[in-house]
Amino acid sequence: MSNYYYLVKKRISATYDLLGWGDKVFYYFIMFIGLVAVIGFFNTSQSYKQDEATGLFYLGLGFASYFGSKYWRNRIAKERWEKTKKFSQDDFVTLDSVNSLIDELEKSLSSLKTVSQWAVGVLTTLIVLISTLMGNAIFKVIDIALKVLKDEDIEKISDIFVKEYNNSGSSIFEIILGNAGNLLLLFVSLIALGYFAFSTLSFIKKQVLGLLYDVRYHLLLKSTADENDSEM
Structure with a gap:
């Protein structure tokens, strides 16, 4: 790779911390919580002794994860667009x-x-x-x-x-x-x-x-x- 690549990578990292990977990790964590909620709700509904409170908890957690992931994904896209716009204004x-x-x-x-x-x-x-x-x-x-x-x-x-x-x-x-x-x-x-x-x-x-x-x-x-x- 050219030296220009390493210079650009350094400047991008300074503008966009960890290249935005921290936000992506949190997004995948929210998706994982949603998956756990779906599995938990399914297991609760299929159990012999159904626990309505637990089922409602998993259901609420699933909806919160769904809307939370949509919000965070839009936040990632907006922040990335703003950060790359700032970087594009660099004379470099x-x-x-x-x-x-x-x-x-x-x-x-x-x-x-x-x-x-x-x-x-x-x-x-x-x-x-x-x-x-x-x-x-x-x-x-x-x-x-x-x-x-x-x-x-x-x-x-x-x-x-x-x-x-x-x-x-x-x-x-x-x-x-x-x-x-x-x-x-x-x-x-x-x-x-x-x-x-x-x-x-x-x-x-x-x-x-x-x-x-x-x-x-x-x-x-x-x-x-x-x-x-x-x-x-």
């Missing part, structure tokens, strides 16, 4: 410089996303390869053991496995599905980890980019107003 930024910086950020985010997808693909391929090699090795060891061991030893080992299986209390299908589920969870976790890493690296850039979009609109509106004034 022009329409051309903002356009260039937006283009730079979009290319940087696109590159980060490509690298993240490539890394996830490589790691997933490695896990599949390692799993395949381990599976083949296990089957090869079993095949060799069956050829080397005597029938009596094989029977004893089989009895041990059968005993362990009976003590586990699970069916063969549950064991297979459980192992398959664990393997699938491993793959999904890997993909989620890759995209989480991408989101972490690109978080600030996305915030700055979103604010620069508004700054550009302010500059365009100002440019149009200046043109109209010059024509009058």
Whole structure:
């Protein structure tokens, strides 16, 4: 990234504290309270002994959360518009410089996303390869053991496995599905980890980019107003 990006980010942070993320966290907290209220109201209404007071409490909390979230969302949008307007009046930024910086950020985010997808693909391929090699090795060891061991030893080992299986209390299908589920969870976790890493690296850039979009609109509106004034 260019030095101009870091200078702009510093000035935006000074104008718009934490890039507005504090307000967003509070907004999501209100939404979470609303979700808790809906779940609580549903559980109360479905319970055998209905508690009307508790149900009314959750209902009121849900309505308060709904209207509170709408108010806070409008507040965020209004404050962001005012802050970006103030920043657009700084002589440090022009329409051309903002356009260039937006283009730079979009290319940087696109590159980060490509690298993240490539890394996830490589790691997933490695896990599949390692799993395949381990599976083949296990089957090869079993095949060799069956050829080397005597029938009596094989029977004893089989009895041990059968005993362990009976003590586990699970069916063969549950064991297979459980192992398959664990393997699938491993793959999904890997993909989620890759995209989480991408989101972490690109978080600030996305915030700055979103604010620069508004700054550009302010500059365009100002440019149009200046043109109209010059024509009058």
